[in-house]
Amino acid sequence: VRSYDGGSQRGRAQYDVRHVLTPLVDPYHSSACGAKFNLVLESSEDFTLTHVFVSGPGARCLEPVRSGIIWVSDTVPSVEESKRYDCMTEEELQEAVKAAAYGVGSDPNLPGPCVYFTTDATTREVEIELPKWVEGKYVLVKLLDTHGRQDHLEVGVVAFVGFSGRRAAEQVPLGPWMRRSVRQSKVHPNTLKSMFSNGGWVCDGRDVPGGCRSGMTDFHQTSVYTMTFRCPATGFDLCEACAFDADLGQVTKETVCADIEALRDPTRCRLACSRIRNLLKRNFLATLPDFVEGGLLDVLSSVLSRTPLPVAKSSGGEEGSDDGPMGGGSEASRRPEEDPSDQSAGQSANPPLAVGTRVEARYLLSSGRMTSRFYPGRVAGQNEDGTYQVEYDDGDKWYNVPQEVIVVTSGAAPATPGSQAAEVAKNTHRQSLRSVTLELAQRLFSRFPSHLSVGDQVWARRGSERWEDGRLLALPSPLVKIQEASPGSPQIISGETAEGAGYLVAWKDGRQSSWVQPSDVLKATAGGRGAMGATVGLFAEVAKGPACDQAALTRHLTRNADLAAVSGAGYPVLLLAVRAGAPIDVLSLLLESGACIESSGPFGMTPLEQACSIKEEASEGSFERQAAEKAEELLVSRGNLLRPKPNEEHSAERAELRFPPREQLRRLGEAFGRQLLGAVLTSHATSAMPTELLEVVGLLIQGLELEVVLECLQPVALRSLLGLLQHFVGGTDGVKTVLMGCRICRALLLRKEAKLVHLVQSHGVLRWARWLASRKPT
Numbered sequence: 001v002r003s004y005d006g007g008s009q010r011g012r013a014q015y016d017v018r019h020v021l022t023p024l025v026d027p028y029h030s031s032a033c034g035a036k037f038n039l040v041l042e043s044s045e046d047f048t049l050t051h052v053f054v055s056g057p058g059a060r061c062l063e064p065v066r067s068g069i070i071w072v073s074d075t076v077p078s079v080e081e082s083k084r085y086d087c088m089t090e091e092e093l094q095e096a097v098k099a100a101a102y103g104v105g106s107d108p109n110l111p112g113p114c115v116y117f118t119t120d121a122t123t124r125e126v127e128i129e130l131p132k133w134v135e136g137k138y139v140l141v142k143l144l145d146t147h148g149r150q151d152h153l154e155v156g157v158v159a160f161v162g163f164s165g166r167r168a169a170e171q172v173p174l175g176p177w178m179r180r181s182v183r184q185s186k187v188h189p190n191t192l193k194s195m196f197s198n199g200g201w202v203c204d205g206r207d208v209p210g211g212c213r214s215g216m217t218d219f220h221q222t223s224v225y226t227m228t229f230r231c232p233a234t235g236f237d238l239c240e241a242c243a244f245d246a247d248l249g250q251v252t253k254e255t256v257c258a259d260i261e262a263l264r265d266p267t268r269c270r271l272a273c274s275r276i277r278n279l280l281k282r283n284f285l286a287t288l289p290d291f292v293e294g295g296l297l298d299v300l301s302s303v304l305s306r307t308p309l310p311v312a313k314s315s316g317g318e319e320g321s322d323d324g325p326m327g328g329g330s331e332a333s334r335r336p337e338e339d340p341s342d343q344s345a346g347q348s349a350n351p352p353l354a355v356g357t358r359v360e361a362r363y364l365l366s367s368g369r370m371t372s373r374f375y376p377g378r379v380a381g382q383n384e385d386g387t388y389q390v391e392y393d394d395g396d397k398w399y400n401v402p403q404e405v406i407v408v409t410s411g412a413a414p415a416t417p418g419s420q421a422a423e424v425a426k427n428t429h430r431q432s433l434r435s436v437t438l439e440l441a442q443r444l445f446s447r448f449p450s451h452l453s454v455g456d457q458v459w460a461r462r463g464s465e466r467w468e469d470g471r472l473l474a475l476p477s478p479l480v481k482i483q484e485a486s487p488g489s490p491q492i493i494s495g496e497t498a499e500g501a502g503y504l505v506a507w508k509d510g511r512q513s514s515w516v517q518p519s520d521v522l523k524a525t526a527g528g529r530g531a532m533g534a535t536v537g538l539f540a541e542v543a544k545g546p547a548c549d550q551a552a553l554t555r556h557l558t559r560n561a562d563l564a565a566v567s568g569a570g571y572p573v574l575l576l577a578v579r580a581g582a583p584i585d586v587l588s589l590l591l592e593s594g595a596c597i598e599s600s601g602p603f604g605m606t607p608l609e610q611a612c613s614i615k616e617e618a619s620e621g622s623f624e625r626q627a628a629e630k631a632e633e634l635l636v637s638r639g640n641l642l643r644p645k646p647n648e649e650h651s652a653e654r655a656e657l658r659f660p661p662r663e664q665l666r667r668l669g670e671a672f673g674r675q676l677l678g679a680v681l682t683s684h685a686t687s688a689m690p691t692e693l694l695e696v697v698g699l700l701i702q703g704l705e706l707e708v709v710l711e712c713l714q715p716v717a718l719r720s721l722l723g724l725l726q727h728f729v730g731g732t733d734g735v736k737t738v739l740m741g742c743r744i745c746r747a748l749l750l751r752k753e754a755k756l757v758h759l760v761q762s763h764g765v766l767r768w769a770r771w772l773a774s775r776k777p778t
Helices: 017-021 079-085 090-101 253-264 269-279 284-294 296-304 340-349 417-445 530-541 549-559 573-580 584-592 605-615 624-637 652-655 661-681 691-703 707-712 714-728 735-750 755-759 765-773
Strands: 029-033 037-055 065-073 115-116 125-146 154-155 157-164 192-193 229-230 236-239 358-361 375-382 389-393 397-401 407-410 457-460 467-474 479-481 492-494 504-505 515-518 519-521
Touching: 017 029, 017 037, 017 157, 029 037, 037 065, 037 079, 037 115, 037 154, 065 090, 065 154, 065 549, 079 125, 090 115, 115 125, 125 154, 125 157, 154 765, 253 296, 269 284, 269 358, 269 417, 284 296, 284 661, 296 417, 296 661, 407 714, 417 584, 457 504, 457 530, 467 530, 519 584, 530 549, 549 584, 573 584, 573 605, 573 624, 584 624, 605 624, 661 691, 661 707, 661 714, 691 707, 691 714, 691 735, 714 735, 714 755, 714 765, 735 755, 735 765, 755 765
Parallel strands: none
Antiparallel strands: 029 154, 037 125, 037 157, 065 115, 065 125, 192 229, 229 236, 358 375, 358 407, 375 389, 389 397, 457 467, 457 519, 467 504, 479 492, 504 515
């Protein structure tokens, strides 16, 4: 602001005119008494103006600006010369703007005006695209009158849109800029509207293949002048580059390379893993082979085989006793450098430890017992009694650690802040890759591969009562068997126990957690109780198949039913409609309302693949076959806009060699297992194997073909498996580790192969299991 003659209401800074130069209507400018005020603005560099946007404040203000006139010049404009426009009529001002566009009536001190604006009486705003782009360095804005009694002027936003530098010769039609909307059905079902925000938002394009096209990775990387395209109902944001990228959400050769490179980088790995998880909810049978060819499995096996992460300390059973909570003490848990007979004598001989020294030490649990295992950390300080303060890598602290239970890491030096940050980044890197490895294994081998995860916010039916908000505490056991129900009806699970045969839900209203059948669970993206009822009704109506009432469906959609919701059995609404044989008009309505055509269900099957599968299995001329043919024709015609563009030489060959979904899943699983079973078994010491990787081992032994399992159990991997069995039977420090051990042993027994059965029996696993079953806490 170079000058302004309107002042502010009562001289208060909260009404200063500078507020109009931020694209938010609050705070706003309120002038002193009167109207026809002049605002002179100066730019630090030359600019080219393409659009002007003016908006009044909110509805509570009574004197919003109505009209005004704008000049752009290379020199400081003369406010005195502009006063001759004060008494002109609206028609005369419009004629002056037209004349200035042709260079008529220009003045050395004040060129002709380039914009005359009048705000709408209802919306209190106006946007004007200049018919001829204007270059300059200064702007004069004359605020003429208001929609009220002309007591004073109130202005929310005055925005000037254009380019830096002089680019008027490059003029092209642009269309409206401030108030735009865009649909990106591949990443979000709703229309996104342009707006500004000072909330430090982040572009959700960071979670799509290839990441954000503007490079955003976290919150607070934007300013108030960064436009976002937002869905007000869900808070979903896209930056401008992502909003208008025609390939957003598609998997291309470039996005695969970008994501694989990000997986190798500890600073970008977390987001890359999130993008791969999101792909598992889409047509992953078509996209995952590209990642496998791009080196995904190589990255997972190489990173997971590095230095193991700190092992979590147990809090279950007989916490941290020297014998372990689940059996006799294991010699593997004792440091090899440690001689128990010399501990007391060695204390006085040991030199003092410097602050920052890398060490491994035992840990005192809340029960008063000390763990038998040593955990990595660093010395944080020394006490007067000779004990030390140790900060462990997993975040725990012990402020009175005797020196006899501390072992200095070989070659360790005091850690610097930079080295600590690097170590934390490496640990986070490996943790992220372990998580994505487990999710890949669950999707490829689990008998219940739904889209839900522990911690997800869900809607669930509590007994015979109404649906309520909740959060998932546990998923169905990966060992349960799923019986496919008829199309449209919920899946029935039969497992060993009721606890493992559904989802454990913690209710938002504080009632006791309970197990809920998958048919009574919905995972939604957003919405309150009204959206909950509409979404539940939508799924129930679609599940009726041919009897689906389109009027009822429309009613649920107008009540903001969530089209991105997924049932507890893993079915999005469009896939459920195709599977139930819903009429073609219902499918069209769902697609037009924003249902994603590429969302996949259990085992990676998309709506199009489901329609093809039903058509192949149904008899010629049957109603099911006719409905499937119509659905296939509709989905193919709509899917042409969403299919990835061919960008590889072998894309035509891949299309010709396309296998049925079950065969694709088998081939992907075999490739995954061949490369990772041995790598996971040998990646960590048997006593320090993370529970995520133990679950991966159990799923691979259970799901891979027997010949592949035996091929992967080469001498090194077999020795690691033997060590795991010895660790389970000899004693572990956690109940969850015991559970994973039971599942691995059960998977080995169920293969009914003599060598594997002998492997389990020779280690006394059955005797150990009987002993476990006799203990009340377990």
